[in-house]
Amino acid sequence: MNVAVLVKWVPEPQGTPALGEDHLLVREGANGALDPGDEYGLERALQLVERDGGDVVAVSMGPEVANAAVQRALAMGASRGVHVTDPSLRGADTLVTARVLAAVIRSLGSIDLVVAAVESTDGYTGTLPITIAELLGLPSVTFATALDVVEGELRAERQTVAGSEVVASPIPALVTVTTGVAAPRYPSLKGVMGAKSKPVDRPSLSDLGLSSDDVRPTQSIAGVEAAAAKSGGRVIEAGPETAVEIANLLAEARVI
Amino acid sequence: MTSVWIWADVTTSGVASSALELLTKARELSDDVGAVALGPGATGAAAVLGEHGAGVAYVSDDDRLVEPTSRVAAHTLAALVASGSPDVVLFPSSYRARDVAGRLQALTGATVMANAVDLPAIHRARAEVLGGTTIVDIDLAGPTPHLVLLRPQSFEPREVGGSADLVAVDVVEPPGLADVRVLERNDASADGTKLDDAKVVVSGGRGLGGPEGFRLLEELADAIGGSAVGASRAAVDAGWVPYAMQIGQTGATVKPEVYLAAGISGALQHAVGMKASRRIVAITKDPEAPILKLADLGVVGDLFQVIPALTEEVKRRTGR
Numbered sequence: 001m002n003v004a005v006l007v008k009w010v011p012e013p014q015g016t017p018a019l020g021e022d023h024l025l026v027r028e029g030a031n032g033a034l035d036p037g038d039e040y041g042l043e044r045a046l047q048l049v050e051r052d053g054g055d056v057v058a059v060s061m062g063p064e065v066a067n068a069a070v071q072r073a074l075a076m077g078a079s080r081g082v083h084v085t086d087p088s089l090r091g092a093d094t095l096v097t098a099r100v101l102a103a104v105i106r107s108l109g110s111i112d113l114v115v116a117a118v119e120s121t122d123g124y125t126g127t128l129p130i131t132i133a134e135l136l137g138l139p140s141v142t143f144a145t146a147l148d149v150v151e152g153e154l155r156a157e158r159q160t161v162a163g164s165e166v167v168a169s170p171i172p173a174l175v176t177v178t179t180g181v182a183a184p185r186y187p188s189l190k191g192v193m194g195a196k197s198k199p200v201d202r203p204s205l206s207d208l209g210l211s212s213d214d215v216r217p218t219q220s221i222a223g224v225e226a227a228a229a230k231s232g233g234r235v236i237e238a239g240p241e242t243a244v245e246i247a248n249l250l251a252e253a254r255v256i
Numbered sequence: 257m258t259s260v261w262i263w264a265d266v267t268t269s270g271v272a273s274s275a276l277e278l279l280t281k282a283r284e285l286s287d288d289v290g291a292v293a294l295g296p297g298a299t300g301a302a303a304v305l306g307e308h309g310a311g312v313a314y315v316s317d318d319d320r321l322v323e324p325t326s327r328v329a330a331h332t333l334a335a336l337v338a339s340g341s342p343d344v345v346l347f348p349s350s351y352r353a354r355d356v357a358g359r360l361q362a363l364t365g366a367t368v369m370a371n372a373v374d375l376p377a378i379h380r381a382r383a384e385v386l387g388g389t390t391i392v393d394i395d396l397a398g399p400t401p402h403l404v405l406l407r408p409q410s411f412e413p414r415e416v417g418g419s420a421d422l423v424a425v426d427v428v429e430p431p432g433l434a435d436v437r438v439l440e441r442n443d444a445s446a447d448g449t450k451l452d453d454a455k456v457v458v459s460g461g462r463g464l465g466g467p468e469g470f471r472l473l474e475e476l477a478d479a480i481g482g483s484a485v486g487a488s489r490a491a492v493d494a495g496w497v498p499y500a501m502q503i504g505q506t507g508a509t510v511k512p513e514v515y516l517a518a519g520i521s522g523a524l525q526h527a528v529g530m531k532a533s534r535r536i537v538a539i540t541k542d543p544e545a546p547i548l549k550l551a552d553l554g555v556v557g558d559l560f561q562v563i564p565a566l567t568e569e570v571k572r573r574t575g576r
Binding site for chain 1: 324325326327330349350351352354355357358359361362363365366367368369370371380384385389390391392393394395396397398405432435436437438439440441442443455456480481482483489493495498499500505506513514516525534535536537539543548550551552553554555556557558561562565566568569570573574
């Protein structure tokens, strides 16, 4: 079984992101990393191929530095990577990104599962994977909290507004996962050393059959302004009067 | 004339309030407002949609429209927008709306703008980024209708007293529809005050250490009255409480009179779901927690001492 896992490089997942002069997120030079949200699906994909055989391919689109995300996926155990980078993709919107990633997955040939996080930690749009599914004509299961392949069929438990449901789908299929699907492993030293010798394809847009029209963004930034800053509140150390202070606030708000 | 449609999430128990919020915005943008409701409960929702400003309700109660991949709904909507040619379709930020809008984008090549908080103009969307510190206006171009997903509670529902013309929608089953089956459905019990209606939301995160910690919050919420218990994504992902309680980017947005966060660090993802609360109280043992910057009253200390003491103090004052 072959699994393509979408991985994204995000700038400083724990830090404070910044906008550059062109109003786009500053990516160059930032201390970025593999999106922590991507590690859960990657881990589950690795578990499945370790049990059933096959390969995990880490697929990414992003600037040169995004190679760090692919390398992390390889260190965790992915067999190979694909990293698409092109100056014309800076500022790419979800449609452009979906076209590029769908073209990569198509070029990989026999893929049984495409796994992605529900949403990225920096952009959190949450529609990209399913757009890829539709471009590829695949069934999809979004918001999966558990994921398995049983008798050649995808089985997933997914969150719903009402609670949860268990879904079966033929493969190939696309799944988006929450952090519930698996606890990500830390790459071993051997994994990190081995990652350097694993293949990473770097196809150009024309290799992927994409024209400049295909990657022209449909969104442009018209203006940026700072939101009204919240005036700072009080921070206190917990003490014997804390409960009374909070209760006073509740009384001022007329909720008790 | 400019035409604006909204996507209404419907079930047999009614129409989601998000649809009514979107209708308020749609009417600001245009007099030509349509509402699309696909799936069981759609026809029943038409009256409410009309009262809130939809001139036309495109409806089908067909249960094929709610299969889990959203393919049928997206293909049906694609045919509908091709014939009705609205300029913009407004969606809520629900799971289903994301899935339908995402698939529709692939079918029409239209732009998708997610997490918007407003549309200052018909082809311009506004979003709050970087944890709500920065407002960005984005011009939308390319094939129409543009697809804009709006954050919950961005607008107030407003009854305008109209009625919608009903248009029955033909269901489009895409070719090669895969055989995806729902094997089991578990609905979480929905008792108590709903997050949307609560005047106080008591919310817990990783710092609660496990599902037992939420009992302390429930006791506090009971003592206050008119209150609901929420959770951060960390607590939901850990399986301590059901998803229905999640507040933040991938959950509910709440604006209660008082938001009380216990053991929540206040990552950006959580902040967007609660920062508009009237008053914010945060209790955390981490003096560096970002939530302290949002709080009107931040308490650094042990929530397992502070919360029970607060519950006792509230009981003493309310006699509950």
